[in-house]
Amino acid sequence: MPDNLRAINEHLQSRLRQDNRETVPAVEAAQWLADAGLLPNSRSRPGLPLRRLLRANRIFGQEQVPPRSGGRWLVRRLPPVTGYHAHIYYDETSRADAAVVREEIAAYFSVRLGRWRDQPVGPHPQAMYQVAFAPEEFAKIVPWLMVHRRGLTVLIHPETGEAVGDHDERALWMGRKLRLRLRVLR
Numbered sequence: 001m002p003d004n005l006r007a008i009n010e011h012l013q014s015r016l017r018q019d020n021r022e023t024v025p026a027v028e029a030a031q032w033l034a035d036a037g038l039l040p041n042s043r044s045r046p047g048l049p050l051r052r053l054l055r056a057n058r059i060f061g062q063e064q065v066p067p068r069s070g071g072r073w074l075v076r077r078l079p080p081v082t083g084y085h086a087h088i089y090y091d092e093t094s095r096a097d098a099a100v101v102r103e104e105i106a107a108y109f110s111v112r113l114g115r116w117r118d119q120p121v122g123p124h125p126q127a128m129y130q131v132a133f134a135p136e137e138f139a140k141i142v143p144w145l146m147v148h149r150r151g152l153t154v155l156i157h158p159e160t161g162e163a164v165g166d167h168d169e170r171a172l173w174m175g176r177k178l179r180l181r182l183r184v185l186r
């Protein structure tokens with residue numbers, strides 16, 4: 001594997017955003033990378049170095065159309081993260097702890113606090129309140145929650161506009177993981 005995989009992936013995504021395109025075919029993407037000096041192309045077999053990375057499943061947003069061996073490779077633009085939510089779960093016995101955590105969050109961080117939800121709502125199977133914050137706040141509030149969550153279950157998820165994935169494969173849990181009702185997001 002090349003040691004600049006991260007730069008390769010970031011370049012593909014930023015070029016897709018810049019050109020306002022949803023996808024790019026692999027051969028064209030390989031030329032982007034060659035032009036940027038990130039991955040030399042093969043003269044005799046254009047696109048081959050990138051196809052090696054695609055076969056190794058190392059390119060963010062990669063897809064095959066149709067989705068099987070022999071399908072045409074392309075790279076899809078991934079939705080940017082516009083912000084994050086922390087969902088703080090509680091029950092009758094832990095509501096007082098949730099109140100302390102809520103007070104501290106309000107005092108220490110730049111966030112938008114949702115209201116108390118004593119009944120399950122949306123995908124959330126248990127009482128909780130939501131804390132919404134910008135990406136810049138992540139490095140402050142998330143490490144703080146790790147230490148100060150008072151044993152409460154906390155779900156952190158990004159907001160990309162694709163709700164199911166944001167609550168599923170892109171979710172981060174602290175404490176006992178709950179089974180979300182993802183059906184309601186579909």
Ligand code: ZN
Nearest residue numbers: 085087130157
């Ligand atoms: Zn949320």
